[in-house]
Amino acid sequence: MRPSFFINIFKVNQTHIHLLITHLPIIGSFMGAIVLAHGLWTRSHETKIVAYILLIISSVGACIAYLTGESAEELVEKIPAVAKRTIEIHSDFAVFALISLIVLGVASIIGLFLSFKKSPISKIMAVSTLLISLISFGLIARTGYLGGQIRHTEIYSTSPDAAPLKNNEKEED
Numbered sequence: 001m002r003p004s005f006f007i008n009i010f011k012v013n014q015t016h017i018h019l020l021i022t023h024l025p026i027i028g029s030f031m032g033a034i035v036l037a038h039g040l041w042t043r044s045h046e047t048k049i050v051a052y053i054l055l056i057i058s059s060v061g062a063c064i065a066y067l068t069g070e071s072a073e074e075l076v077e078k079i080p081a082v083a084k085r086t087i088e089i090h091s092d093f094a095v096f097a098l099i100s101l102i103v104l105g106v107a108s109i110i111g112l113f114l115s116f117k118k119s120p121i122s123k124i125m126a127v128s129t130l131l132i133s134l135i136s137f138g139l140i141a142r143t144g145y146l147g148g149q150i151r152h153t154e155i156y157s158t159s160p161d162a163a164p165l166k167n168n169e170k171e172e173d
Contacts, residue, residue, distance in 0.1 A: 014071035022065045025101055025140045028058030033133040040126055045115060048126055052112040055133055059105025066098045076150060090146040097139040104136045
């Protein structure tokens with residue numbers, strides 16, 4: 001069966017995928033950090049492996065979210081009362097989050113490899129990966145917050161750049 005068959009059955013498009021998958025790197029990077037911290041605390045080899053796998057999955061989710069973001073942007077820009085500036089802010093910040101999660105994914109792969117090899121530097125790598133995961137969580141959570149402002153007017157910040165335009169206002173290019 002072709003993948004398009006499932007997409008047609010479930011009426012899924014890239015925008016829908018973007019909205020669904022964006023939560024994975026946010027929750028996954030945070031949960032991965034907690035599991036990795038627990039693995040370091042308890043010195044559990046198996047727990048660290050689970051944390052690395054969770055962080056790798058989160059990194060893949062961030063890549064998928066980023067790749068489907070352009071399609072979501074094209075669709076949302078057509079909706080009245082959506083501020084293009086808010087979309088641009090979200091899109092620009094998403095690049096930093098993506099880079100941090102790619103770094104996290106690579107660090108997790110290296111940590112996983114070192115854990116399986118029972119390398120003496122695996123603890124240093126685990127601590128480094130934990131720090132990267134916390135930074136990545138902060139960046140991806142901020143990206144999600146900025147993305148939420150596009151359609152969820154109840155979470156607008158006090159910044160005038162993020163506020164939507166009123167119907168009679170025109171946006172500057």
